[in-house]
Amino acid sequence: MAKPYKLVGREFQPENTHIHVGDAVFGNGSFPVIAGPCAVESEKQVLSIAKSVKDAGATVFRGGAFKPRTSPYSFQGLGKKGLLFLAKVREETGLPIATEVMDIETFDLVEEYADLIQIGSRNMQNFSLLKRAGNSDKPILLKRGMAATLSEWLMAAEYILEQGNTRIILCERGIRTFVRHSRNTLDLSVVTAAKQESHLPVIVDPSHAAGVRDQVISLAYASAAMGADGLMIEVHNHPEDALSDGAQSLYPDQFFTAMEKINAIHAIISKK
Numbered sequence: 036m037a038k039p040y041k042l043v044g045r046e047f048q049p050e051n052t053h054i055h056v057g058d059a060v061f062g063n064g065s066f067p068v069i070a071g072p073c074a075v076e077s078e079k080q081v082l083s084i085a086k087s088v089k090d091a092g093a094t095v096f097r098g099g100a101f102k103p104r105t106s107p108y109s110f111q112g113l114g115k116k117g118l119l120f121l122a123k124v125r126e127e128t129g130l131p132i133a134t135e136v137m138d139i140e141t142f143d144l145v146e147e148y149a150d151l152i153q154i155g156s157r158n159m160q161n162f163s164l165l166k167r168a169g170n171s172d173k174p175i176l177l178k179r180g181m182a183a184t185l186s187e188w189l190m191a192a193e194y195i196l197e198q199g200n201t202r203i204i205l206c207e208r209g210i211r212t213f214v215r216h217s218r219n220t221l222d223l224s225v226v227t228a229a230k231q232e233s234h235l236p237v238i239v240d241p242s243h244a245a246g247v248r249d250q251v252i253s254l255a256y257a258s259a260a261m262g263a264d265g266l267m268i269e270v271h272n273h274p275e276d277a278l279s280d281g282a283q284s285l286y287p288d289q290f291f292t293a294m295e296k297i298n299a300i301h302a303i304i305s306k307k
């Protein structure tokens with residue numbers, strides 16, 4: 036039976052889609068890692084973290100300028116100023132920038148600065164936003180909704196593809212379950228399932244799945260072992276003072292050490 040997602044499915048395109056973001060390639064068997072803070076807080080903060088994560092081997096820098104926060108009283112992001120700081124990071128380090136777009140109103144602005152436009156979990160089924168993303172000439176990082184089935188996630192990607200943008204990276208970031216020992220539950224098996232169903236690259240964000248630093252590294256190793264196409268990891272130079280997601284942010288030296296093992300695991304499992 037034909038799948039409801041025509042364009043994202045393997046039936047439509049059997050071979051993997053490769054997506055270039057700066058020097059990073061997603062979906063070609065390499066293992067690019069996107070790293071950086073949850074939110075852009077200052078120029079100094081992003082430059083410091085960017086230097087650390089680049090030294091550790093990350094090839095895309097992340098940081099939110101527009102932040103979707105549960106509470107309206109929490110830090111909402113620096114907006115355009117944050118995007119300017121991200122542009123400075125790109126200029127100084129050469130790293131391409133991944134940053135989230137929250138709505139249609141700010142899409143043009145985010146699109147101007149981002150090398151990879153993130154659509155967050157909370158917006159996975161914001162269909163007008165998905166259509167706008169489908170008309171962008173920038174690649175899209177589509178996070179899985181926190182209660183979305185694989186089929187709903189792929190249909191969300193279909194909205195983007197159907198409008199003509201073929202450059203979509205899927206990102207598993209944990210789903211809501213009954214457990215209390217972690218923020219979400221990382222659905223590792225969806226990596227295999229999504230890659231069987233779709234030709235799009237599938238990466239994993241263990242940070243938002245875990246919610247606590249101590250679980251992030253082992254989930255990152257497991258994601259590499261699952262054959263994911265890369266990772267997105269939150270790293271902060273002073274996590275205890277972070278304006279968002281400090282508890283799940285790795286210290287730069289932790290990230291550095293983890294990257295050595297991540298690369299070793301990827302090398303083992305990609306051996307022919």
Ligand code: PEP
Nearest residue numbers: 073155156157178208243
């Ligand atoms: C984020 O990447 O900072 C973020 C808000 O992610 P998610 O949409 O997965 O919660």
Ligand code: MN
Nearest residue numbers: 073269279280
């Ligand atoms: Mn975050």
